[in-house]
Amino acid sequence: MHVPDGFIDAPTSLAAGAVAVVGIGLCLRGAHRELDERSAPLAGLVAAFVFAAQMLNFPVASGTSGHLLGGVLAAILIGPWSGALAVTTVLLVQALLFADGGLTALGVNVINMAFVTILVGYPIFRTIVRVLPRRSVAPIAAAVAALVSVPVASFSFVLLFAIGGTTDLSLGAVTTAVVSVHVLIGIGEAVITGLTVASVMAVRPDLVFGARGLLAPVKLRLHSPPTTADAR
16 A cells, blocks of 8 residues: 555645645644543554554465555544544654655555545444444444445545556556455454454443443442331
8 A cells, every 4th residue: 555656746746745734734633632641642552553563464365465554443542633643653654764655655645544544434433333332333343444444545546546647557457456455455454453442442442532422331220228217
């Protein structure tokens, strides 16, 4: 999913960079409303986890490998605005220090991997949990949202390639190759996202931003000690 330098032409890359800058500005505003004393430390942990997970590739098909995108997972754990910032930070570090995705293509990568995944996946997660507000449903909803977000993000890349692609490959060939592979990658994304959300829900469900206020609280019956009248 990381787009290298030169794969998208300069005008399209510049336009994508401008969109990414505006989006990051909006995310900075929105993050102020999401982060509190509980979630602020978690934001750093989420960014570190996504960074580490993206460094690990799993085989897909025909020698192709994939890795976690992490947008949906970050949005569910710390909120969509903060999640987009976390993934953007990961992409910036990868481009600067590991040459994983080009600097000129950073705007394209931010749009596809940080913005599109969350814009698509987070509403899906919220809708499922609203309809079925149960603690056990949250990991399943997270997996479904992650599964859908990855091929949609790959199709977003195809659209940008159609506008400013620099290779001689036909649009049909690129669409078939990229989207079909990322459908399979989406399965891995769904498994990782679902298991991670389930793990956090099992220990600290209050830290899962996307499930706050949607999960039915556990009702405890408090029994008062018997009175003298009751004893009679």
